[in-house]
Amino acid sequence: MLTEAKNTIKFISQYFSANLQSAMEYRGAFLSQVLFMFLNDLMLLFFWWVLFTKVESLGGWNFQHVLLLHAAVSGSFAFQALLFGGSFSLSRTIAEGRLDFYLALPKPVLLHVLVSRSAPSAWGDLAFGLVMFWLAGSPSPGRIAAFLLLTFAGGVVMASFTVLAKSLSFWLGHSSGLADQLFEALLSFSLYPEGIFSAGTRFLLYTLIPAAFVSYLPVKILSEFSALHALLLILFALGISLLARFVFYRGLKRYESGNLVATIAAD
Amino acid sequence: MQLAGTRALHKYLRVAEVSLTNRIVYVADHLASSLFLILILFIFSQLWRTVLGEGGEIAGLDSTRMLWYMLFTEVMTLSTPNSHRMVSEEVKSGDIAYKLVRPYSYILYYFAVHCGEFAIRCLTNLTIGAVFAYFVMGPLPVHWAQLLWAALSTCLAAAVNFLMSFSLALLAFWLEDNRPFFWIQNKMIFIFGGLFIPVEAYPAGLRLVSYLLPLRYGVSAPARLLVDFNLAMACQLLTGQIIWTALLGLLVWAMFRKGVRRVHVNGG
Amino acid sequence: MAVIEVQRLQKVFRAKTKEQGLRGSLKALWRPTYNEIIAVKEISFRVETGELLAFIGPNGAGKSTTIKMLTGILTPTAGTASVLGMVPWEKRRQLAYVIGSVFGQKSQLWYHLPALDSFRLLGSIYELEGKTYEKRLAQVVELFELDEFIKTPVRKLSLGQRMRCEIAASILHRPKVIFLDEPTIGLDVVAKLKIRELIKRLNEEEKTTIFLTSHDAGDIEQLCRRVIVVNHGEMILDTSTSYLKHNYLTTKIVNVRFAAPCPDLTLSQAEIIKHTEKGVKFRVDTKLVSIENVLSELFAQAHTADISVEEPPMEEIIRDIYGRPAEAGEQNAAGWN
Numbered sequence: 128m129l130t131e132a133k134n135t136i137k138f139i140s141q142y143f144s145a146n147l148q149s150a151m152e153y154r155g156a157f158l159s160q161v162l163f164m165f166l167n168d169l170m171l172l173f174f175w176w177v178l179f180t181k182v183e184s185l186g187g188w189n190f191q192h193v194l195l196l197h198a199a200v201s202g203s204f205a206f207q208a209l210l211f212g213g214s215f216s217l218s219r220t221i222a223e224g225r226l227d228f229y230l231a232l233p234k235p236v237l238l239h240v241l242v243s244r245s246a247p248s249a250w251g252d253l254a255f256g257l258v259m260f261w262l263a264g265s266p267s268p269g270r271i272a273a274f275l276l277l278t279f280a281g282g283v284v285m286a287s288f289t290v291l292a293k294s295l296s297f298w299l300g301h302s303s304g305l306a307d308q309l310f311e312a313l314l315s316f317s318l319y320p321e322g323i324f325s326a327g328t329r330f331l332l333y334t335l336i337p338a339a340f341v342s343y344l345p346v347k348i349l350s351e352f353s354a355l356h357a358l359l360l361i362l363f364a365l366g367i368s369l370l371a372r373f374v375f376y377r378g379l380k381r382y383e384s385g386n387l388v389a390t391i392a393a394d
Numbered sequence: 395m396q397l398a399g400t401r402a403l404h405k406y407l408r409v410a411e412v413s414l415t416n417r418i419v420y421v422a423d424h425l426a427s428s429l430f431l432i433l434i435l436f437i438f439s440q441l442w443r444t445v446l447g448e449g450g451e452i453a454g455l456d457s458t459r460m461l462w463y464m465l466f467t468e469v470m471t472l473s474t475p476n477s478h479r480m481v482s483e484e485v486k487s488g489d490i491a492y493k494l495v496r497p498y499s500y501i502l503y504y505f506a507v508h509c510g511e512f513a514i515r516c517l518t519n520l521t522i523g524a525v526f527a528y529f530v531m532g533p534l535p536v537h538w539a540q541l542l543w544a545a546l547s548t549c550l551a552a553a554v555n556f557l558m559s560f561s562l563a564l565l566a567f568w569l570e571d572n573r574p575f576f577w578i579q580n581k582m583i584f585i586f587g588g589l590f591i592p593v594e595a596y597p598a599g600l601r602l603v604s605y606l607l608p609l610r611y612g613v614s615a616p617a618r619l620l621v622d623f624n625l626a627m628a629c630q631l632l633t634g635q636i637i638w639t640a641l642l643g644l645l646v647w648a649m650f651r652k653g654v655r656r657v658h659v660n661g662g
Numbered sequence: 663m664a665v666i667e668v669q670r671l672q673k674v675f676r677a678k679t680k681e682q683g684l685r686g687s688l689k690a691l692w693r694p695t696y697n698e699i700i701a702v703k704e705i706s707f708r709v710e711t712g713e714l715l716a717f718i719g720p721n722g723a724g725k726s727t728t729i730k731m732l733t734g735i736l737t738p739t740a741g742t743a744s745v746l747g748m749v750p751w752e753k754r755r756q757l758a759y760v761i762g763s764v765f766g767q768k769s770q771l772w773y774h775l776p777a778l779d780s781f782r783l784l785g786s787i788y789e790l791e792g793k794t795y796e797k798r799l800a801q802v803v804e805l806f807e808l809d810e811f812i813k814t815p816v817r818k819l820s821l822g823q824r825m826r827c828e829i830a831a832s833i834l835h836r837p838k839v840i841f842l843d844e845p846t847i848g849l850d851v852v853a854k855l856k857i858r859e860l861i862k863r864l865n866e867e868e869k870t871t872i873f874l875t876s877h878d879a880g881d882i883e884q885l886c887r888r889v890i891v892v893n894h895g896e897m898i899l900d901t902s903t904s905y906l907k908h909n910y911l912t913t914k915i916v917n918v919r920f921a922a923p924c925p926d927l928t929l930s931q932a933e934i935i936k937h938t939e940k941g942v943k944f945r946v947d948t949k950l951v952s953i954e955n956v957l958s959e960l961f962a963q964a965h966t967a968d969i970s971v972e973e974p975p976m977e978e979i980i981r982d983i984y985g986r987p988a989e990a991g992e993q994n995a996a997g998w999n
Contacts, residue, residue, distance in 0.1 A: 170581045174590050180597055181452060182445050304422055308429050319437055323444040401789045408786035419774040491735040492768045497758040498787055658737045
């Protein structure tokens, strides 16, 4: 069990460094992508800056909290894009039969598909997240480590959500549109303070569209540590990743049985 | 001479019509952008309710009006077509040369394409968004005169948007990669266009810059007229739109003339 | 009355040269150096009303550049030209109303809509009135046999069908001259034959002057009455197709598949290109040798299962023309017979 875990980590890190190296081949393009993404994320804060000149707090959160919020979302997204970048094109991979490539190889299919791609621009998101945390999170080595850990969990949640949404392609053909809308919703909700939402909406955000685990909980934990919140986050991350894995492999069975061909042809 | 003029107009109206028809094929795309609109409206309805509560206002607008304001600015932004990308490609690849031997003006042709596509996207987004806003926030009290002013303002806004994007697309005559400019334009619309909040509510320095740029005339002018109308402001906004349309039109015309000369010398 | 008149037309392109890397880019910005590419050296010719003329040559010979100058897209570096009495690059917009053009891969039709919608739009663009347009549409549909698929979205059409629509679109406004740049490129044999037939019909029935470029020898043989051959930006031959056929297009390439293995084979009057147990490919100059003789020699030695005859590629024909300077020079000045 331990060796399997070690091997898995080795596998992931090998792909990770291979992806990074190939991105660094084009040094200029890489740096400009990173810079653009950083600036892009910065722009989103503009609205909040203006708003907080008019308002003191929003559902108990002030500008500092919002900075932390953005830092958490950027960090989570960065982990998903850097480590599990293959999640974004999963619909197409399934619909175009490219899973065959992975099926023929001796590594777990889902993991392989996820780590095989990495979006280099996400380094800009990560940089942004760290800088914002530095500005708003009263950083210390311990807290930075906590930040990275929490956003890693957030990244796992985002990646799992993406896998769940895109696995619909196993049954519905190329349904990337719907999955993209769902992801868009997750991302959007994560960027706004929990406090503005009604109870009903909040329930949704702790379950079906788990924005809470992407950003709200990390912010809460970093503002005022609560073991309960931390445990909740870790359990949810574990749970949703197992669920994603389950659904994906169910769909994979359908794929292997050749039923998918009929779906593609009808599309 | 008169007949030739109407025939020319007819020509471009037809182009707009075909562009509109062509767009209907992309129904799925439409729905996607409408879904996004609803998502944003939902989030902001919650936001403004929380921030402004029962009686609060920003720039004289209560929470209901703020949400309707956002509906209109978002509709404007989401409905603006991307034909500038096609233009960039044509210029870069030299294919523009083939369009130049047709009996129409390249600029007017693309303006007609822009308008046709904009019209249908605007209609779809506006309808869906308005229904949603009505149910979530309640109705927006408007006078029919406001609608007329807003309609006129929307047409001018479409022209301003077209000219801004077109001028950036024409940069492809001289620059290998003009994409960064589109990104910058996008972000500037975000900030100086008054997408979320009317620029009147901005802190002083930012407000000044926004007043100097044409962006708000392309994004928030019609919205402003619909949520908070007074005659003086209406005249001011429309005058601003007309002036910027003229200025940008001149810029585009000059850039095009210069750029096309290069085509005639260099081919592709 | 000449519809096209070209005198010593020349086009030289100046392309910026750039060294590799960032340093090269900066250098190019500061002190640019240029490469001169002579696309068209000095071309002169006349085309009369109703001619069906092919402008042929290998890739990069200057065909497309010449057409671009004649349609007003490019301005030449030197020389003059007039199309229907107008200088193309000066009166581009006016010329557009009286000429038609189809540029191989560039489409005039809207991809997602039926060709009919694009035709209607073109009708407006060329300012054709209601009844006039309807009548003309009917004529064009009949001429190009478009009835079957004119209401199908363009993206669902085969390349051959699309090309028919493109050419039909280019003649809606009854142009006196049409320029077809590589109209049969990418088409299969059947589609090519169809397009050639339709172009010929167009020329015969409407007396439209047709100026086409190609690097397919079949286009010339079956379609055009006159041929101008260009290579490296220069006219090397301006003659009738029959003259070309009898003097230059005489080489055929024959592919034979044997019914039974034939390892030994001699063909005294043909040049064997490739010979295996299963078949043979050889070249025959029908001007020097009777193909019947060659074939009877072949049949005497091998059992044939399948046989096909091809034109040699354009590059070979051009090389052949080039390789006979005396005769080429003879024809150049005189025009065509």
